[in-house]
Amino acid sequence: MAALIYSLCALTSLACSVLLWRAWRGAGHRLLFWSALCFAGLTLNNVLLVLDKVVYPVEVDLLTWRLCAALIAVLMLLFGLVWEDE
Template sequence: MSAAEIVYLLCAATSVACAILLLRGYWKSRARLLLWSSLCFVGLGLNNVLLYVDMVMLPNVIDFSLERLLPALIGLSFLLYGLIWDTE
């Protein structure tokens, strides 16, 4: 396993762990910013998983560049919505 593969897996694991911890915090406190942040990290985690699939599992078969970036864009859009329009 190369260093790049390890970094891809660690980034995916970190994003998913952050999403889980933020969702747990949201369920306890019901602070809506935690919800938007956790949805952002779900998108970033999915982005990192698709990056691993694209670069390691299927390196030259199919180009997943658009499919990789779409979950990150959606996740960041959730966070942007929460920061701008969802004020309490």
């Protein structure tokens, strides 16, 4: 059951990233671009979660990589929010 939920979270964040990317391509707002990059990073985070908990539950510990991906994703959104304010 956990594998299904992790996979659905990854697919949902991928869908959000694609939709935000398409909206940015159409409208050209920079905040949409940074949001799409953030969700792309969160997609990577969720894929690493699936790999860590489902595919390689004992052999490999991907906690550090997952945390780095999430941190970079949130920092990209934060940078976009600060840059848009100017």
